[in-house]
Amino acid sequence: MAIEAAPAVDEVHGVARVAGRPHKDVVVWLDEVPGPPPAAPGRVVLDQRNLRFLPHVMAVRVGTRVEMPNNDRVFHNVFSFKDGKRFDLGLYPVGTSKIVDFDKPGLSRIFCNIHPTMAAYVIAVASTHIAVSDADGRFVLSDVPPGRYPYHAWRPGVETMSGTLTVAAGQPVEVGLP
Amino acid sequence: MIRGVVACGLACLAVALPAGAQSIAIEGTHSAGASSEELAAVGTQLRVFGDAGETLRGLRFQIEGSWGWRSEDEGDFFGAAYPYGGAVDLMEAYGEYVVEHRGWVRAVKGGRYRTPFGISAASDHAYIGFLRAPLIRYGEYYALSNMYLEQGADVVIGKPRLSVEGSVGAPGDVGEAIRRPGTTAVVRTQAVLGAWVLGASYIDTTPYMPARFASGRARFGGVDVRWMSDGVLARGEWLGGQPFEGTRTTGGYADLIVHRPAMGPVTAFGRAERLVYDAIPPFALSTHRYTAGARIRLWRTVALSTGVVYQGGQLTQHRRTAFDLGLSGSWRRNF
Secondary structure, three states: OOOOOOOOOOOEEEEEEEOOEOOOOOEEOOOOOOOOOOOOOEEEEEEOOOEEOOOOEEEOOOOOEEEEOOOOOEEEEEEOOOOOOOOOEEEEOOOOEEEEEEEEOEEEEEEEEEOOOOOEEEEEEEEOOEOOOOOOOOOEEEOOOOOEEEEEEEEEOOEEEEEEEEOOOOOOEEEHHH | OOHHHHHHHHHHHHOOOOHOOEEEEEEEEEEEEEEOOOOOOOEEEEEEEOOOOOOOOOOOEEEEEEEEEEOOOOOEEOOOOOOOOOEEEEEEEEEEEEEEEEEEEEEEEEEEEEEEOOOOOOOOOOOOOOOOHHHHOHHHHHHOOOOOOOEEEEEEEEEEOOEEEEEEEEEEOOOOOOOOOOOEEEEEEEEOOEEEEEEEEEEEEEEOOOOOOOOOOEEEEEEEEEEEEEEEEEEEEEEEEEOOOOEEEEEEEEEEOOOOOOHOEEEEEEEEEEEEEEEOOOOOOOEEEEEEEEEEEOOOOOOEEEEEEEEEEOOOOOOOEEEEEEEEEEEEEEH
């Protein structure tokens, strides 16, 4: 597993690869990053639209409150029962929203109890430096000064991988997963 | 003919929109089951749905086809939301434009869609776990059918917590109860009060029985309620009205659906229901049914549903108790 860092000293640009190819929905987070943490994102939303959760993979810091609005045309019943945060929001109608507080670390598998193809992952981590790769495998970690940091990477279907990342000015990083 | 034109029009619309701006999904559901009433059934549904993305924000569409086969016509096993007559049927095929402004929602839908009376969405009946439609929503029991479809226009105005819906069109039904040609009007209002969702509906339509047997119009009024908290959903509908002139049908059902996190992949459910069709003998019908069952999510989208049914009165089924079993799986591709 390897990560590449970008020219900006405090902003790490990277590419996540699976079997050598850029891969979407890889979560990468760092531990023990000095300095003040990046500002917490304002509004975190796991949307329900067209019988689908958006985004499919979400990574949040522990303690994040995630809004789960129903912007579809039918009722949904959002729940998570296995690991991570366990909840069942019950059936709620179009145009309304519910909030889940992801108050402990872990992976929550989110489903709708009515629509079997609806599934999403919310991973809550005890880190303030978290990123999820886009369709081209690219991700950005903000406010990371040069140095060596423990890092973790996860994607749906595999166990979390850990290692050490060296962030240096002008060096892009790359993360590889099986 | 009309069904084909509607489906083709919507398919063309989906293709004509700029590809990069669309969000289109294709979803398939396959199911098979058997009942101790010596019935077996298999079925599949294929649907294409999505929206126009940023190109025309608020425009959505859905096209759904269904095929189902049941070993016998007698009985209502496996007919919760889709027909099982051995033919390929076009179900819903509509375009919908939704505008949301300052908390107000206005939605206009045109095409072919399920009759918006009471608890009427396909997923409300097809995927909860019940393997049979409620008696008041099984076509041949002189009430309303879950396979009733409107071909027309539907408008929703209101806020998420209080809305009014109106539909005007012509029947486009599938399944065993096919309404005669004519016009249909449906009005529905829905309110959300905390954990409660309350609805009231009225329909004025044509009867599904032949004109030589059933004169006049079919008219029903109904109320529905849903309450949900901590993984427990209670819901029910009650309706009353005339399936045709000189007759009256009343009935309803109450469902309890429990899915607490500690239950893992298991959803437990139960239903109590009653239906009375008041007509001259020997056509009158008075019946009740109780159902208990569970839906177990086996692997990803694959689920097993079971149900034990106790039925009394004068149903077309011959057995007082029945055990139902169904297996279903779904897949989806996003574009």
